[in-house]
Amino acid sequence: MSCVWFCWEEPVRGKVQRETILGNRCFNAEVSMSSVTKECKSVCGTVEGRKLVLVDTPGFFDTDLTTEELQQEVIHCLALCSPGPHAFLLVIPIERYTEEQQRTVEMILEMFNKDISNHSILIFSHADKLREESIERFVSRQNQKVQDLVERFGRRFIAFDNTNPTNPEQVSRLLQKVDELLVMNENRHFTNEVTEAMQTAQKIIEERMQAETAERTRKIKEDVKKMADLRRAEFIAAMNQERQETEQKRKFIQGRIGQIQMEIKKAQQNLQRFRASLRMEQENLRTLVEREMKKEIERMEKEEKEKKDLDIWIQEEEQRRLSEGAQKNPLSPDYNKILFMLTMFMMGIGASFAPALLPLLFPAAPAVEAGFAAGLLTNMLAAEGWGFVWVAAGVAKAAVLTRCSIQ
Structure with a gap:
């Protein structure tokens, strides 16, 4: 991807030249780094199948810029086309080349120690003012200042017609000049002490972030x-706590066995009873030992499973720290629907059996029939609405019949 540096006289002219080169192929993404008084912009686009990065540097011919501000602007622009531009495009209006512009060019060359001369192409804007005259002829009849400028940049120059931005030929000629420049420089980026220091700083920042x-x-x-x-x-x-409790139980049972054995020796008359008790306690001990052996096996399996689950949990917890989420699955009870179906049964074919069924379902009918009817009415009204008031009335009637039947 070629990184081209534009140096404009005015921002509006830079915009025209940039749109002339990129046209509608310009991506809708611009990166900017603002200095104290000016702004650099990096625009990406694809032209004739080639990806280009154009760094727009408005204000380089602005005589209000101090040397320090100009140096700061240069560093900002270099940061936008790291590790360095392939070509510098110096845009100069064709109608004049003033003393102020010449001093600015000298400042730029001095700032880069004249290293950019082998990586630069001159663009003379407003070529429509040439009319039918070629740019080569126009340059050849200019004063010595223009001749020195052209020679300083290896006579690499091209004219741009701002009134015809859709003309693809002038863009193709520019890309051809850039290709010739890349061949001459063996496709190397422009580098100097500033770019090398910037790359070192970027490496330090990346290492610190890592x-x-x-x-x-x-x-x-x-x-x-x-x-x-x-x-x-x-x-x-x-x-461990569970093992200790089991050991205490085992010791307690063993103590009981010893106590029973001593009582057997002391009371021969109760020997049969004590032997039966002894057999029972021994059976309890055997059952406990078997149970505890089974529990010990289960504990060992549980401990192994917990170890595996813990390893899985460690991995999941690391991921959870980066993105946490929770899900809830509400449950919907169907208690009211069951009450409704039971009530319909009671009011339907089971209405005649209500007095007989209620004492069987509710043995304490005299004390609960009214509460039962009221609760049933409340559930029906809450679940099904006022359309079922007649069902509640039927329930109340069943409750009255039940009271009469019980009395």
């Missing part, structure tokens, strides 16, 4: 590891 990212990742892993260790410690403590 170091900060690595440090952040390390801290996240440390936090997750601490949480995992805490969970592991809590799990082990719970397992």
